[in-house]
Amino acid sequence: MFSLLLLLSILLSNYNVYGKLINDFNQLEINSCDLFKGNWVYDDDYPLYNSSICPFIEKQFDCLKNGRVDKDYLKYRWQPKECNLPRFDATEFQKKLKGKQMMFVGDSISLNQWQSLTCMLHAADPQAKYISKRIGGTSIFTFPKYNTSYLMYRNAFLVDIKTENNGARVLELDSLSSAAQWKEMDVLIFDSWHWWLHTGRKQPWDFVQDVNSTYKDAPRLTLYEKALNTWAKRVDSEVDTTKTKIFFQGISPDHDNNPGISGSNRCQGVTQPLKSTIGVHEEELVLEKVLKGMNKSVYLLNITNLSQYRADGHPSVFGHGGHRDLDCTHWCLAGVVDTWNLLLSALLG
Ligand SMILES: *[C@@H]1O[C@H](CO)[C@@H](O)[C@H](O)[C@H]1NC(C)=O
Ligand SMILES: *[C@@H]1O[C@H](CO)[C@@H](O)[C@H](O)[C@H]1NC(C)=O
Ligand SMILES: *[C@@H]1O[C@H](CO)[C@@H](O)[C@H](O)[C@H]1NC(C)=O
Ligand SMILES: *[C@@H]1O[C@H](CO)[C@@H](O)[C@H](O)[C@H]1NC(C)=O
Ligand SMILES: *[C@@H]1O[C@H](CO)[C@@H](O)[C@H](O)[C@H]1NC(C)=O
Ligand SMILES: *[C@@H]1O[C@H](CO)[C@@H](O)[C@H](O)[C@H]1NC(C)=O
Numbered sequence: 594m595f596s597l598l599l600l601l602s603i604l605l606s607n608y609n610v611y612g613k614l615i616n617d618f619n620q621l622e623i624n625s626c627d628l629f630k631g632n633w634v635y636d637d638d639y640p641l642y643n644s645s646i647c648p649f650i651e652k653q654f655d656c657l658k659n660g661r662v663d664k665d666y667l668k669y670r671w672q673p674k675e676c677n678l679p680r681f682d683a684t685e686f687q688k689k690l691k692g693k694q695m696m697f698v699g700d701s702i703s704l705n706q707w708q709s710l711t712c713m714l715h716a717a718d719p720q721a722k723y724i725s726k727r728i729g730g731t732s733i734f735t736f737p738k739y740n741t742s743y744l745m746y747r748n749a750f751l752v753d754i755k756t757e758n759n760g761a762r763v764l765e766l767d768s769l770s771s772a773a774q775w776k777e778m779d780v781l782i783f784d785s786w787h788w789w790l791h792t793g794r795k796q797p798w799d800f801v802q803d804v805n806s807t808y809k810d811a812p813r814l815t816l817y818e819k820a821l822n823t824w825a826k827r828v829d830s831e832v833d834t835t836k837t838k839i840f841f842q843g844i845s846p847d848h849d850n851n852p853g854i855s856g857s858n859r860c861q862g863v864t865q866p867l868k869s870t871i872g873v874h875e876e877e878l879v880l881e882k883v884l885k886g887m888n889k890s891v892y893l894l895n896i897t898n899l900s901q902y903r904a905d906g907h908p909s910v911f912g913h914g915g916h917r918d919l920d921c922t923h924w925c926l927a928g929v930v931d932t933w934n935l936l937l938s939a940l941l942g
Contacts, residue, residue: 627674627675628678634672642716646715646716651708653908653913654923659911659912681931681934681938690780692741694779695779697744697746699842700786700787703745703784703842705845705930711743718738723736731745746775752765761800767804776831779838781837785820785821814876814879817879821880828891832889839890847921860919862909866904867901870902894937907921
């Protein structure tokens with residue numbers, strides 16, 4: 594009953610849902626509060642955990658350990674306009690997922706969210722044993738006490754890249770062989786975008802293969818849309834959404850070229866959230882279009898806009914690279930991504 598009341602109190606809109614109705618997520622007729630509309634407020638109770646008690650945190654997200662001294666960025670809580678976001682209840686979360694497997698599929702931004710979640714869960718019960726292992730491209734984090742598993746499967750493009758006999762690497766827009774890795778999961782959170790921007794040495798393919806043709810390159814939004822459509826078809830035809838809940842992490846905004854910040858330092862030295870944001874992310878529109886066309890319900894974790902305010906939340910020179918490799922793409926932990934997980938937790942009902 595309590596959780597029913599809680600749910601009623603965070604009434605969700607069907608604004609962010611595609612395919613079938615939101616009822617699939619929480620059995621309720623829902624309409625009013627858009628959790629993704631709101632603002633950041635200073636809160637002394639934040640952050641949600643002490644990153645130094647998260648022993649498995651990756652260096653690249655561990656900003657305090659890497660020397661960051663300003664701490665206000667840790668103190669901001671997301672306040673939706675029309676309702677409150679419930680505080681994170683790790684025990685409830687673990688109970689809800691008892692005997693289940695949750696998997697993040699995507700790039701290092703997925704890794705960022707997966708690690709935030711595992712830190713949040715560990716910090717809430719530091720005595721609970723955990724097992725962390727890696728099999729191929731999958732990291733598996735298990736809490737035996739709750740019999741829950743949180744997996745991270747690295748797959749930046751979702752579709753395949755294959756190497757031919759002559760060594761050429763081919764991005765196969767119409768082929769997706771990894772579905773077997775994820776289709777049996779209980780909760781899935783996908784993400785893909787940042788790698789589509791890579792050119793030159795960072796681009797991990799030489800040719801693009803489409804249904805009937807092979808070419809060198811095309812506008813990246815076009816490639817992105819084709820790949821997402823391949824993914825969408827596989828989800829529509831192979832995932833049983835009576836068992837599996839599916840989320841797509843919205844585009845995580847970087848602050849590499851941010852009109853809200855003057856000068857050329859990008860996110861460097863920014864210690865407070867931005868007061869306003871402008872602009873439309875075209876890739877977000879592509880993603881929304883694909884999700885809208887699907888038959889199965891996929892919930893968009895619409896974190897783009899709320900994260901856009903948080904130029905202060907990136908590792909900047911306190912990531913893995915110091916001044917040589919300013920990071921305005923990933924997010925410090927603790928930090929902004931913890932809020933994405935609060936939203937995920939609320940939406941799981
Ligand atoms: C995502 O949130 C932004 C800001 O609140 C909003 O403008 C946009 O329409 C939302 N997208 C969807 C698909 O609801
Ligand atoms: C975080 O934990 C470390 C090590 O236990 C401790 O020294 C530090 O004071 C803690 N920080 C906060 C803000 O509680
Ligand atoms: C733990 O969960 C797995 C599914 O992830 C299930 O197969 C297994 O039976 C569960 N074990 C116990 C002891 O409940
Ligand atoms: C690929 O070629 C087949 C046979 O020529 C054709 O029927 C199909 O429409 C083509 N598909 C695309 C996406 O161009
Ligand atoms: C989606 O549903 C429509 C109408 O039921 C059907 O024609 C189409 O084949 C379905 N698409 C997929 C990928 O399952
Ligand atoms: C974020 O949302 C606000 C309010 O809806 C809007 O004014 C702003 O343009 C949006 N920013 C981006 C980057 O979408």
